[in-house]
Amino acid sequence: MNQQLSWTTWLAEGHVSVPVILLKHYPSFNLNEEECMLLLHLHTFIEKGNAFPTPEELSNRMTITATKCFSIIQKLITRGFLTIEETSVDGVRQENYSLFPLWKTIMDKLETDQRQTKLEDTLQSQTDLYTIFEQEFGRPLSPLECETLAMWIDQDHQSTELIKSALREAVISNKLNFRYIDRILFEWKKQRITTVDQARKQGEKFRQTTATSKPEQMQETAKTKKVPFYNWLEQ
Template sequence: MEKALFLKWLSEGTVSIPHVLFKQYRAIGLQDEECMLILHVHTFIESGNPFPTPEELSGRMSISAARCMALLRSFIQQGLLEIDHFEDGEKGMYYEAYSLNPLWEKLLSLLSNQEAEQDQQEKENDEENVYSIFEREFGRPLSPMECETLKIWIDQDRHSPALIISALKEAVISGKLNFRYIDRILFEWKKNNIQTPEQARTYGEKFRARQTRGTARAPEQSESHNQFSVPVYNWLEQS
């Protein structure tokens, strides 16, 4: 008996409900009662009844048919639910069906806005981090002109904070810690389509390797000059 009942339950199938609805229904202005009604409408649609009556909905809930009707009307006014009209040409019949597409579109818009806000917050945090790193490397607060230069690099030149920090590191390695030198580095990187710190590192290593070959000690040089530091690339000399 229990097995037969269990098999009967399984034969009724299941309903797929987007997880995002459970997470975000309050964010789009739905109360618990309203969300439950939405779920019942969704269940009816998934089960092949696209236009359940208020009485059918009420029969599965603890609210009256009149309350269901009022909520359905409210959903339509809020742009969460719509009624589609169809015509069966062969039978000459017209019928209606609920569509939850407006609800899914609103949830999608909400998620897109949340993601945009998160990206903006991360961008602001990255920019604040750039200012802090520059002040730490320079050992002093940045001047208003230096702050404006940083802003131009980010907003107008579209250099990423990570790439700007890489240019700062390059200037530190070269022993030329000034904004003019860093600006030249960023200019050269942009001209050569360098967009990531990884690309910048590879680009710099290539030129250092070339300098190393060009400045290697000739055989007749004295032994005292055998040791030399790793050469740096002078970005100001780049044409």
């Protein structure tokens, strides 16, 4: 019976959703443990319908005095993590704590971290791209070639993966030069090819067509010159 009563009491207390990002990163917000715990208790009070708990009520749930709670609240307001808003219910003015500034700070951090991660990924991808080109060409890229690579990415908005695919087509066709690769990318853009899979299928299609017509071309010429798989520059 006592166990059933304990479970009933526990369930009646309910649950409060706590953003994990706050628990993981509160030091990066320059919050210490006392400040973070006080914010969590404020969140709990607000969720339970008490939007303006007193320092004494907060102190009863913590190991610090009411005076310390009041001091922390003032600091949190000054630092922009907490605000006090005024509302009117039936003509009676009421004050409420708002954690909106805290949630906004968390969201801003998430967005900043995502942008930073994306930027780092982009820079790493571009670095890898330059390395791959230098490996295929067997030499360092010239300033003009580096500028062309940057133009494909920044101005033409080509993905690094699609540029790698164009490089592969140039290698297969034995036409390893930037003008040829640029023409491949131009043709793909004109044909609305935007994925590596589409580019691969297009390359295979052209090579199959060329392979089929190759015997006829060899009959028409007495030369033994090797016929490229597909000459994008002639398109």
